[in-house]
Amino acid sequence: MLTINSLTKNFGGNLAVNNVSLSVESPQMIGIIGRSGAGKSTLLRMINRLNDPTSGEINYLDTAVHSLKGPEKRAWQARCGMVFQQFNLVPRLDVVTNVMLGNLNKQSTFRALFNLFPKEEVFRAIDLLERFGIEEHMAKRADQLSGGQQQRVAICRALMQNPDMVLADEPIASLDPMNAQTTMEALRRIHDEDNKIVLCNLHTLDTARTFCDRVIGMRDGRVVFDGPANALSTDVAREIYGADENFSETSTSTNINALPSDLSSTVKAV
Numbered sequence: 011m012l013t014i015n016s017l018t019k020n021f022g023g024n025l026a027v028n029n030v031s032l033s034v035e036s037p038q039m040i041g042i043i044g045r046s047g048a049g050k051s052t053l054l055r056m057i058n059r060l061n062d063p064t065s066g067e068i069n070y071l072d073t074a075v076h077s078l079k080g081p082e083k084r085a086w087q088a089r090c091g092m093v094f095q096q097f098n099l100v101p102r103l104d105v106v107t108n109v110m111l112g113n114l115n116k117q118s119t120f121r122a123l124f125n126l127f128p129k130e131e132v133f134r135a136i137d138l139l140e141r142f143g144i145e146e147h148m149a150k151r152a153d154q155l156s157g158g159q160q161q162r163v164a165i166c167r168a169l170m171q172n173p174d175m176v177l178a179d180e181p182i183a184s185l186d187p188m189n190a191q192t193t194m195e196a197l198r199r200i201h202d203e204d205n206k207i208v209l210c211n212l213h214t215l216d217t218a219r220t221f222c223d224r225v226i227g228m229r230d231g232r233v234v235f236d237g238p239a240n241a242l243s244t245d246v247a248r249e250i251y252g253a254d255e256n257f258s259e260t261s262t263s264t265n266i267n268a269l270p271s272d273l274s275s276t277v278k279a280v
């Protein structure tokens with residue numbers, strides 16, 4: 011389905027992504043892990059063409075993604091739903107309008123500016139909010155929601171255009187453990203129920219193990235591990251993170267059960 015060949019991105023001498031090749035043969039939930047600066051975001055941003063590759067190829071079915079330009083490139087970007095760490099919602103707009111903005115490139119800016127959305131789009135947005143358990147907040151301003159609720163709104167917005175795949179760039183990095191779990195469950199449902207590829211940059215190993223079928227480990231722009239989540243041993247993690255024997259997985263954890271017991275019970279009680 012998705013094949014990446016010798017993909018490289020060079021930012022003025024800084025090799026952010028270095029000769030990466032990988033292939034996704036069927037819809038999978040894939041976690042990309044690695045320390046800060048390993049090239050995870052740049053890889054995702056090349057797949058949806060927010061960044062142009064310096065060299066290499068990205069092919070999806072019969073589309074040569076790496077060479078798309080103009081309207082074809084924008085059409086491709088509509089096929090990749092993006093979810094960002096900071097949600098990127100419009101804070102003063104209500105939740106349902108934020109979701110409908112996911113279809114912005116399919117409707118005129120004039121209509122969007124004046125909130126003139128067709129009824130079917132309003133219903134579709136509400137259906138998505140219902141699906142992820144946030145319909146009761148649909149009339150609130152986006153900035154009145156918690157971080158986890160905002161991230162689920164952002165996921166609904168990404169789904170509004172019925173994308174072929176969802177690319178999530180550190181979707182839980184700003185969330186507390188409870189909200190991180192709900193957000194990962196929502197992303198997993200997109201894979202399980204809609205049969206879509208979900209590619210998700212993550213900082214935490216336990217999240218990758220719990221929610222992903224496959225894990226890609228990046229270090230210094232290269233892929234240094236690509237395998238099933240259950241093959242992600244502590245030794246492999248050390249190799250990915252370039253850490254020594256003092257490396258502690260719990261220090262990267264967002265799992266409520268992996269937190270110190272006093273804090274864990276506080277979080278569970280909320």
Ligand SMILES: Nc1ncnc2c1ncn2[C@@H]1O[C@H](COP(=O)(O)OP(=O)(O)OP(=O)(O)O)[C@@H](O)[C@H]1O
Nearest residue numbers: 021024025026044045046047048049050051052053
């Ligand atoms: N627009 C840019 N201009 C110049 N250098 C960049 C740009 N974007 C990323 N880089 C550099 O490319 C390298 C990889 O960055 P990238 O953001 O892809 O890593 P990452 O693994 O996603 O890190 P993080 O987890 O901190 O987001 C870093 O050295 C970064 O400074």
